[in-house]
Amino acid sequence: MEEKSKVIQLKNIQKTFHTKNKEVNVLRNLNAEFYEGNLYAVMGHSGNGKSTLIHILGLIDECDEGEYQIYGKNVKNLKDKDASYMRLKNIGFVFQEFNLVPTLKAYENVMVPMLINKEIQAKERKERAIELLSSVGLKERINHFPKELSGGEQQRVAIARSLANNPNIILADEPTGNLDEKSEREIFTLLKKLAEEGKCVIVVSHSSEIKNYADKVYILDKGKLEGENE
Amino acid sequence: MNKYHLKNLFIKITRDKNNIFFIILLVISTIMLIGSITFNKNFNEYIEENINKNINFRVLSVSNKQDEADLGKEELLSIEHVQDVYSSVYGTFLIDSNFANEDLDGKITPQYLPKSTVIHSLIGSQIGENDTGVAIIPKDFYPDNSVYEYNINAKNIIDGESLIGKEFTITYYTRKFENMKFVNDEKLTKTFTVIGVYDNKEFMNYNNDIFISQIDIDEIAKAKIPKNDNPDIEITQIDDYSFNVVVDSLENVESVTEKILEHNFSNVEPSMEIDEGVINTIKISCLVIAIISIAVIILIVLLYMRKKLIRESNYIGILRASGYTKTNVTIQYLFETIITSIITYIIGCILLILLCVILKNIVFNSFNYIGYNIRIFSTDFIIGFVILILTSSISSLYMIHMKLKSNIINLIESRE
Numbered sequence: 001m002e003e004k005s006k007v008i009q010l011k012n013i014q015k016t017f018h019t020k021n022k023e024v025n026v027l028r029n030l031n032a033e034f035y036e037g038n039l040y041a042v043m044g045h046s047g048n049g050k051s052t053l054i055h056i057l058g059l060i061d062e063c064d065e066g067e068y069q070i071y072g073k074n075v076k077n078l079k080d081k082d083a084s085y086m087r088l089k090n091i092g093f094v095f096q097e098f099n100l101v102p103t104l105k106a107y108e109n110v111m112v113p114m115l116i117n118k119e120i121q122a123k124e125r126k127e128r129a130i131e132l133l134s135s136v137g138l139k140e141r142i143n144h145f146p147k148e149l150s151g152g153e154q155q156r157v158a159i160a161r162s163l164a165n166n167p168n169i170i171l172a173d174e175p176t177g178n179l180d181e182k183s184e185r186e187i188f189t190l191l192k193k194l195a196e197e198g199k200c201v202i203v204v205s206h207s208s209e210i211k212n213y214a215d216k217v218y219i220l221d222k223g224k225l226e227g228e229n230e
Numbered sequence: 231m232n233k234y235h236l237k238n239l240f241i242k243i244t245r246d247k248n249n250i251f252f253i254i255l256l257v258i259s260t261i262m263l264i265g266s267i268t269f270n271k272n273f274n275e276y277i278e279e280n281i282n283k284n285i286n287f288r289v290l291s292v293s294n295k296q297d298e299a300d301l302g303k304e305e306l307l308s309i310e311h312v313q314d315v316y317s318s319v320y321g322t323f324l325i326d327s328n329f330a331n332e333d334l335d336g337k338i339t340p341q342y343l344p345k346s347t348v349i350h351s352l353i354g355s356q357i358g359e360n361d362t363g364v365a366i367i368p369k370d371f372y373p374d375n376s377v378y379e380y381n382i383n384a385k386n387i388i389d390g391e392s393l394i395g396k397e398f399t400i401t402y403y404t405r406k407f408e409n410m411k412f413v414n415d416e417k418l419t420k421t422f423t424v425i426g427v428y429d430n431k432e433f434m435n436y437n438n439d440i441f442i443s444q445i446d447i448d449e450i451a452k453a454k455i456p457k458n459d460n461p462d463i464e465i466t467q468i469d470d471y472s473f474n475v476v477v478d479s480l481e482n483v484e485s486v487t488e489k490i491l492e493h494n495f496s497n498v499e500p501s502m503e504i505d506e507g508v509i510n511t512i513k514i515s516c517l518v519i520a521i522i523s524i525a526v527i528i529l530i531v532l533l534y535m536r537k538k539l540i541r542e543s544n545y546i547g548i549l550r551a552s553g554y555t556k557t558n559v560t561i562q563y564l565f566e567t568i569i570t571s572i573i574t575y576i577i578g579c580i581l582l583i584l585l586c587v588i589l590k591n592i593v594f595n596s597f598n599y600i601g602y603n604i605r606i607f608s609t610d611f612i613i614g615f616v617i618l619i620l621t622s623s624i625s626s627l628y629m630i631h632m633k634l635k636s637n638i639i640n641l642i643e644s645r646e
C-alpha cells in the first residue's frame with residue numbers, strides 16, 4: 001500500500017451542526033488518509049456522521065475546523081467556482097438514490113457531467129458515455145430510459161455517470177441501500193474493479209458484505225475514524 | 231454551451247410531457263400578445279390610411295341661403311380654406327347602365343369629385359373642369375345594388391382597368407309631378423367614356439360609385455328633380471338641398487365651421503365624424519390585452535419554473551455535485567427557457583398567421599371593399615419575440631437564482 005500515492009489527507013476535522021435547541025458534534029478531531037488504488041469501507045451506526053464525512057470529502061459541505069488536502073493541495077474554504085472545478089476534475093458521487101433524469105436515455109444521463117468539461121471533445125462525449133456504460137456491463141442498455149432498467153442497472157448507470165469526467169476519487173454513500181443482495185455484489189465488484197484500476201474508492205455501507213471487497217475497513221464512531229482491527 | 235449541449239437540452243424539453251401544458255398556455259398568451267399588437271397596428275393604419283386621409287371627414291354640410299341668388303355659394307367659397315362648394319343632391323342618384331348582365335343589375339351612382347381633389351389611386355386621366363361624357367370608375371367595379379349590403383361576389387367584379395377607353399351608356403328619366411305624385415317623363419340616355427380607374431376605398435365610396443364631371447352631374451340632377459311650376463304645392467327643389475363645403479385639410483375643419491357660422495349660415499355639420507371615444511376604447515383595450523398577456527406570460531413562467539425546479543431539484547444537485555457551477559446551472563436553465571420560448575413562439579406565430587388568413591378570407595373578405603384589411607407586420611412579430619424571450623428569461627432567472635440558494639445536499643436529497 002505504501003508505494004501508492006496519497007490522494008486525501010484529513011487532519012483534525014471538526015463538524016458541528018447547530019439546530020434550534022441543540023448542537024450535534026458529528027466529527028471530532030477526525031484524522032485519515034486515503035490512497036489511490038484502494039477501496040475503503042466506512043461503516044458505523046446510523047447517525048454517526050458517515051454521510052457528513054462523504055459530503056465534506058466531496059466538497060459539497062464544509063468542515064468547521066481542520067485541514068483537508070487533495071493531492072497535497074488545500075481544498076478547505078474554496079470559493080464555489082473553485083470547489084465546483086475540484087469536483088468536476090477529481091470527484092465522482094454515487095448515492096443511494098440513483099438520481100437519473102427520467103427523460104434522458106442511459107447514455108445521455110452519463111453525458112450530463114461531460115457537457116461542461118472542455119477537456120472532453122464534444123463529439124467524443126457520446127462515444128465515451130457508451131464506453132463507460134460498457135465498462136459497467138450495460139452495453140446492451142445504452143438507449144434505455146431509467147424506468148426501463150432494474151435498480152441495479154440504474155445504479156450502474158449512476159456509477160458510469162460518476163466516472164464521466166474520469167475523477168480519481170469515487171465517493172459512494174450506501175450505493176446498495178436500495179438493492180437486493182445479488183445486485184449489491186455486482187455493484188461492489190464494480191467498485192472494487194475501479195479501485196484496482198487505480199482510483200481511490202470510498203464506500204459507506206451498512207452491509208458487512210463490503211468487508212469482502214474493502215482493502216481497509218473504517219468504523220466511524222464518536223466522531224472519529226478507526227480501522228476495524230486496530 | 232455548444233450545439234451538443236443545446237441538442238441535449240432540446241431532447242430534455244421535448245421528451246418532458248410536463249412541458250406540453252406549459253407550452254399550450256404560453257402559446258395562447260403569446261398569440262394574445264402578438265395578436266393585440268397586430269390588431270392595434272392594423273387599426274391605427276386603418277385610421278391613418280382610410281379615415282384621416284379621407285375627404286369625407288373634411289366635408290361640412292351647410293344649409294344654403296334661400297334669399298340669395300346663388301344661395302350663398304360665392305360667400306362660402308370666399309371663406310379661407312374652403313376648397314369647393316357643391317350641392318348635396320349630387321351623388322344621390324342610383325342610375326341604370328348598360329353594364330347590366332345576368333349577375334349584375336347595372337346600377338351605378340354618379341359622384342362629384344370636388345375641385346383640386348387629388349385621386350391618389352388614379353390610373354388613367356383626371357376629369358377636366360369643362361369635360362363632359364367622361365368617367366372614372368372603381369378599379370374593382372361592381373355595378374349592382376347589392377354593394378350597399380357589402381354583398382360582393384368576387385367572381386362578378388369587373389376589372390375597371392380593362393374598360394379604360396371603352397364607352398358605356400346610362401339611362402334615366404326626367405320626372406314630373408302629376409296627380410299629386412312623381413312619374414317618369416322623358417327617357418334620356420347619355421354615353422360616357424372611361425378615362426381612368428380609382429380605388430373606391432380611398433373615398434369610402436362603394437364599388438359602383440363613378441366620378442363624372444360637374445356639368446354632367448348637374449344635367450342629371452336637373453332632370454331628376456322636377457321644376458315646380460305650381461306655386462300652390464310645395465315639393466323639394468334642387469335649391470332646397472344643402473351645400474357640401476369641402477375644407478382643404480382636417481385641421482381647418484373647426485375654424486372653417488366657426489367662420490361659416492359667423493357668416494350666418496345654419497346647420498353646419500361635418501358629413502362624417504370620427505368617434506374619438508370608440509377609437510380610444512379600442513386602442514386602450516389593445517394595450518390592456520397586451521399588458522395582461524405579458525403578466526400572464528410572467529405568471530405562467532414563474533409557476534412553471536417553480537414546479538419544474540422542485541421536480542428537478544435532485545437533478546440540479548447532481549449537476550452541482552458533478553462540477554457545474556451556479557453559473558453553469560443558470561445558463562443551462564436559461565437556455566431551456568429560451569428554447570421552450572422559441573418553440574412556443576414558432577407555434578404561436580404559425581397559429582396566429584393561420585388565424586389571420588382565416589379571418590381575412592372568411593370574415594373580412596367583404597369588408598375588404600371598404601378598406602378594412604388585416605395586414606401582418608414583421609415588426610410586431612419581432613416585438614412579440616423580444617417581449618416573450620425577455621419576460622420568460624427574467625422570470626426563470628429569478629426562479630433559478632432562488633433555487634440555487636439552497637445547498638447542494640438539500641438539493642440532492644429533496645424528493646418530490
Ligand SMILES: Nc1ncnc2c1ncn2[C@@H]1O[C@H](COP(=O)(O)OP(=O)(O)OP(=O)(O)O)[C@@H](O)[C@H]1O
Nearest residue numbers: 017018019024026045046047048049050051052053
Ligand atoms: N443539516 C443538518 N442539520 C442538523 N443536523 C444534521 C444535519 N445533517 C446531519 N445532521 C445530524 O448529524 C448527524 C450525522 O448525520 P449523518 O447523515 O452524517 O449520519 P449517517 O452516519 O450518514 O447516518 P445514516 O447511516 O442513517 O445515513 C445526525 O445526528 C444528523 O441528525
Ligand SMILES: [Mg+2]
Nearest residue numbers: 050051052173
Ligand atoms: Mg447517511
